[in-house]
Amino acid sequence: MKQMNKFRKLSVVVLCYKSEEEIIPFVNLIEKILLATKMDYEIVLVANYFINREDRTPAIIKKMAIKNKKLKPVIKLKKGMMGWDAISGLNAATGDAIALIDGDGQMPPEDLTRLFNILFSGEFDFVKTFRIKRFDGYQRILMSSFFNRFFRLLFPNTFFRDINSKPKLFTKDALKKMDLKCGGWFLDGEIMLEVKRLDLSFAEIPTTFREIEWRASFINWKAVLEMIYSLFKYRFIYWFRK
Template sequence: MTDKTIPELSIVILCYRSGESILDFARQTKQLISSLTDSFEIVLVGNYFENSDDRTKDYISQLEKEDAVYRGICLPKEGMMGWDMRKGLEHSRGEYICVMDGDGQFPIDSISRCFEKIKEGGYGLVKTYRTTRGDGLYRTVISKIYNTLFKILFPHIRAKDINSKPKILTRECYSKLNLKSDDWFIDAEIMINIGKQGVKIAELPVEFEKLAGRQSFVKPSAIIEFLKNLFKYRFK
């Protein structure tokens, strides 16, 4: 695939503070995607806080030298997860765009199932929902609160699990979203905007693994901000 070729599928991986682990994860992802299509790119979002000890961008650079299928986006951070996701989506070129976390929590073959489903046609977004999750009581309870409150405030949006990934969107669907969030609210913003447009979605079950090797980056202040945004979007 040349630089001017539009790939069928863009994989946007959020790699914040992944470190050396992103090497194996990216290679495994490449191996899987190459079995689905020969027209793809992998966008590695390794944005970082200046003066931090995060070396993720160095490993992303290593991958870029290894294979042209990898495209790194490594910028000084101006926001949190939402900003990272927006930058990755903006740099993607594919007809279909898959966004996912690079921490290895979800079974990687869930990408295959989501991609096959969206290619059936008729869907603007196909995503997973977590039937079980191994990342502890804290995150499980928070997730249930999020999803319950979301269903109360936005009952017309038929979604079981707002934050679950991977999410695969059509290029047409993404182009209409006009995303603004710089924080953890971006998954909810995607679902709210899709609901406003009446876009058809599908959700597939997945089991999430325990988050190994690092703690959650979701702090209490982020939870409060998320809840404030839910009400702001509902009543604006």
């Protein structure tokens, strides 16, 4: 059954940091998925950069965007990590439904179709995946399980399965209501806390998470410590955030 939905334009925000040439086939695949919806769309490519750090991504994205008007580049001097890039991309997105996905190829872009279909039902403000199979190693699985348990311990009335999984998909209105500020690695946590604070209706669908074959993992214990520190900080903040 073809449904009429209130969404006219779709945005996909891709975090391209350090993806370099790998980003080209990834973006092509996302565009194919968006074309199949027969709806208007844009792909926001976030290629923010640190000064003095070798990264061909901004130049590659610039070139891609000249050839294809559906691509919207966001290329700024970085003032933060993943969260900062994500917020800068989400702010640039103009769609009625806005998806956020990593550009390192770990997340199957096919999930976007499934997420869009659920959002189009009109029942939810926010939809995300949760990972039932992960191929990025036991260490990461362990860290992730630790983080999620800890999150639930500090925020016992949250029922999310897998905080950090993406793609995450928002309605424009839901995203507008959210007060996202985290420029670090806790942004996914902050998004989920906003879903709870604003009492948004949400759904989670299962997915698999791939191993990165073309580069070593960026995540180290420093990032993990930052996330644990942020958990406590945000516990404190959310006692007062109304």
